[in-house]
Amino acid sequence: MPDATSPALAPSPSIELVAAHGVVRRDAVRGTVLLHPTDFTLYAGQRAAITGPSGSGKSVFLRTLALLDACDAGHVTWRGERIARSRIPAYRRRVAYIAQRPAMLDGTVEDNLLYPFTLKTYRDAHFDRDTAMRLALAAGRAPDFLDKLASDLSGGEAQIAALVRVLQLAPDVLLLDEPTASLDPASARSIEALVSAWFDADAERACIWVSHDLEQARRVATRHLTMNAGVLGGDTR
Numbered sequence: 053m054p055d056a057t058s059p060a061l062a063p064s065p066s067i068e069l070v071a072a073h074g075v076v077r078r079d080a081v082r083g084t085v086l087l088h089p090t091d092f093t094l095y096a097g098q099r100a101a102i103t104g105p106s107g108s109g110k111s112v113f114l115r116t117l118a119l120l121d122a123c124d125a126g127h128v129t130w131r132g133e134r135i136a137r138s139r140i141p142a143y144r145r146r147v148a149y150i151a152q153r154p155a156m157l158d159g160t161v162e163d164n165l166l167y168p169f170t171l172k173t174y175r176d177a178h179f180d181r182d183t184a185m186r187l188a189l190a191a192g193r194a195p196d197f198l199d200k201l202a203s204d205l206s207g208g209e210a211q212i213a214a215l216v217r218v219l220q221l222a223p224d225v226l227l228l229d230e231p232t233a234s235l236d237p238a239s240a241r242s243i244e245a246l247v248s249a250w251f252d253a254d255a256e257r258a259c260i261w262v263s264h265d266l267e268q269a270r271r272v273a274t275r276h277l278t279m280n281a282g283v284l285g286g287d288t289r
């Protein structure tokens with residue numbers, strides 16, 4: 053009978069997905085530090101939350117991990133390797149950043165869902181209406197959701213559409229920057245359910261959820277970090 057130390061039952065080594073190595077961000081004009089030197093690793097299977105006061109640097113940190121803003125020092129790695137400039141689009145395909153109020157294009161929800169497939173990075177992928185419908189249904193939307201005009205969507209519906217637009221592309225990591233901040237509780241729960249279903253579908257996925265809401269942070273994450281005046285605290289490694 054194998055015991056817990058036998059190779060068959062030992063936990064598999066953690067897979068490092070996104071890591072920050074001494075990353076620093078400064079205000080380009082005034083030179084003030086927005087993010088102090090930060091080390092952080094996100095492993096496959098982790099759901100992390102970052103809470104902290106307004107203006108403390110949560111978005112600055114998330115945008116740095118997403119490679120949307122360049123570091124002033126340090127670097128970000130993907131699966132233990134530095135990311136060459138030419139590989140940034142491929143990285144963003146694996147690591148998706150979701151803003152608080154994502155931009156929607158004119159046209160229907162389906163037009164919005166089709167948009168990523170017009171980009172060079174996704175030239176090998178194809179829009180699958182059934183997948184999109186399934187995701188919309190998982191967020192409690194009616195079957196006609198894809199036919200709605202983006203301009204007619206409520207804030208909650210627009211956020212759901214934006215999340216479906218990302219999740220249909222099956223990223224490995226979600227960086228969620230207060231995705232439910234301006235939403236009613238029901239819409240917020242729909243977003244949480246959608247992210248949860250995405251996470252549960254593959255053991256090698258991981259996410260970071262920035263939230264002002266401590267209750268939500270407890271619901272959506274098992275690893276808790278804090279940001280205060282540009283200093284990331286908690287269990288950062």
Ligand SMILES: Nc1ncnc2c1ncn2[C@@H]1O[C@H](COP(=O)(O)OP(=O)(O)OP(=O)(O)O)[C@@H](O)[C@H]1O
Pocket residue numbers: 078079080086104105106107108109110111112113279
């Ligand atoms: N590109 C930038 N250049 C200069 N200053 C910036 C830049 N981005 C953010 N800041 C400043 O950095 C500080 C942290 O901003 P950030 O948006 O990360 O805060 P936050 O913790 O996400 O706040 P909130 O919870 O209100 O969204 C703020 O003072 C903000 O004005």
